[in-house]
Amino acid sequence: MTRSILSFCLVFFLPFVAIAQEINEDDVDLYNGRDVNIVCAACHGELGQGGNKGEYPRLAGQMRSILIRQLRSFRDRKRINIPMLPYTEERELPEEDMIDVASYLSSLRIDVTIPYVEGDVKAGKKLFKDCRKCHGKEGRGKEKKGESNKHGPALTGQYPSYLIRQMSNFKKGIRKHEDMEETAQDITDEELNDILAYLVTLERHPGLAEEVEKENERRFGTVINSLSETIKASGSGEK
Ligand code: HEC
Numbered sequence: 001m002t003r004s005i006l007s008f009c010l011v012f013f014l015p016f017v018a019i020a021q022e023i024n025e026d027d028v029d030l031y032n033g034r035d036v037n038i039v040c041a042a043c044h045g046e047l048g049q050g051g052n053k054g055e056y057p058r059l060a061g062q063m064r065s066i067l068i069r070q071l072r073s074f075r076d077r078k079r080i081n082i083p084m085l086p087y088t089e090e091r092e093l094p095e096e097d098m099i100d101v102a103s104y105l106s107s108l109r110i111d112v113t114i115p116y117v118e119g120d121v122k123a124g125k126k127l128f129k130d131c132r133k134c135h136g137k138e139g140r141g142k143e144k145k146g147e148s149n150k151h152g153p154a155l156t157g158q159y160p161s162y163l164i165r166q167m168s169n170f171k172k173g174i175r176k177h178e179d180m181e182e183t184a185q186d187i188t189d190e191e192l193n194d195i196l197a198y199l200v201t202l203e204r205h206p207g208l209a210e211e212v213e214k215e216n217e218r219r220f221g222t223v224i225n226s227l228s229e230t231i232k233a234s235g236s237g238e239k
């Protein structure tokens with residue numbers, strides 16, 4: 001059962017770090033990334049907040065290496081998804097635009113809610129011990145040296161329904177990754193639910209709204225700030 005109107009804050013809180021060696025930070029254009037994102041916003045939201053109850057995953061704050069890897073997998077038809085495919089074709093999303101939009105989305109800190117999950121938080125915390133080595137201590141993602149296909153995405157702050165769907169895709173072999181296919185086989189629906197109930201508790205963070213305001217202002221000035229105001233006002237993270 002979900003209690004969707006609980007107002008707590010989201011953030012992946014990952015440092016905005018350079019990961020893949022092939023990316024020259026001087027060439028990254030966050031403003032271009034913001035422009036490219038206009039197309040993506042139709043589904044993922046203006047600030048990559050995701051929506052429609054997790055049909056569209058949250059992208060804001062996700063590790064850049066993860067975003068790029070997923071976009072390439074959609075493009076190369078390794079990860080099959082009909083809605084995403086046309087947006088990742090080379091002529092729609094050239095490599096530079098892909099890097100810019102991924103950098104932009106990854107740099108965003110947003111303050112909108114995701115649905116609450118009812119479950120055994122204590123049991124979830126225990127079960128999550130098996131996930132930590134790849135997804136980070138608090139599920140905020142983890143890089144592994146030199147192996148970008150081994151980086152574990154941030155799970156905290158992501159829509160639970162999206163994560164459940166991905167787990168089921170790994171289980172059925174629709175989405176492929178050697179690290180996850182086995183894990184997905186071993187985990188029951190109830191166990192996953194408890195893990196998600198635990199991850200949701202990690203999002204509460206008093207004072208986050210103010211931090212987000214400051215951070216966004218520092219990075220982008222007032223444009224992004226007013227967008228974030230709009231989103232907060234309309235509560236679109238709940239849709
Ligand atoms: C028509 C709707 C639509 C548009 C437009 C769209 N996406 Fe998506 N996107 C989706 C859906 C649906 C998924 C979830 C796929 C799944 O369930 O496996 C997704 C998944 C993703 C993921 C994977 C996230 C993860 O955590 O694994 C990334 C990255 C992504 N989209 C980036 C983008 C970018 C960047 C753009 C713009 C260039 C874009 N999307 C445009 C619908 C869309």
Ligand code: HEC
Binds near residue numbers: 132135153163179
């Ligand atoms: C050995 C490393 C490893 C372990 C252990 C692991 N994962 Fe993962 N997980 C990954 C990697 C790598 C990916 C990204 C796969 C890809 O690129 O498609 C991933 C992806 C996922 C996704 C999809 C996220 C998204 O944004 O699309 C979910 C959900 C997930 N893992 C849950 C779990 C849970 C829950 C556990 C513990 C029970 C766990 N994982 C344990 C490495 C691991």
